[in-house]
Amino acid sequence: MAHPRVKVNLAWLFIVLSTVMVFSILVKLGFWQLERAQYKAAWQQELTARQSSSVLGYTDLLNFPQDEPLTGYKLQVAVTPKSSNIFLLDNQVYNGRVGYLAYQALQVSDTQPWLLVELGFVAASLDRSQLPQVQPISSPLNLQGRVYQKQLNPMSSELMAEEGQPTRMQNLNLLQLAQLIGKPLATAVLQPNNLDNSYPHPWQPIPLSSQKHHGYAVQWFSMAFVFAILIGYLLFRKLKKSYGEQSNKAIANDT
Incomplete structure (x- = not known):
């Protein structure tokens, strides 16, 4: 004892x-x-410097090294809508409202990957079964704006796309989205500043300052x-x- x-x-x-x-x-x-x-x-200093740099062309953007983050660079590109399908990124918050970020995949050329373009924030209905109707880009445009790449959550990075149009998805997984639409996609998303619509474009590349x-x-x-x-x-x-x-x-x- x-x-x-x-x-x-x-x-x-x-x-x-x-x-x-x-x-x-x-x-x-x-x-x-x-x-x-x-x-x-x-x-933040790097983002500020990128906003002050010259505007990139689409080929310049594609030629960046795969491991280099692209968020914050300015881009000018001519796009053509070959599909009117809309993709809604779920669980987004803007000015205290819950909703979606709407996207559309657009063709740049016959030989280059398509570009995913952010159409803007759309508020959600109280009824989850009712998805908002978003006006797609319907004619060729010369877009300009800034690009970004969302960081994937290691705990939940799957696209989890639902059936139907518009297509609701849980994560912005560009590789899986490219497989879904059957077209290659650029590794960054364009947030244009010259779209003629009323949807706001939230910009928060750094979630926590x-x-x-x-x-x-x-x-x-x-x-x-x-x-x-x-x-x-x-x-x-x-x-x-x-x-x-x-x-x-x-x-x-x-x-």
């Missing part, structure tokens, strides 16, 4: 290890948020500080109580 003192020492060892582990996790989360803030700040990450870092560091103070206070009370009990026993033994 284990000695009571051994049990007490094991309990204290567990408490100390748990405290160090929790404190380390909180501090690491704070530094991780600082790293994300630094990355977002650099990315560097300021938000700095705020989260302060929260994690604050939690680590408060946790350390709380554990220190509890340990102080425990040691004080233990010292008092030992002093009382010593006085009792002397008498």
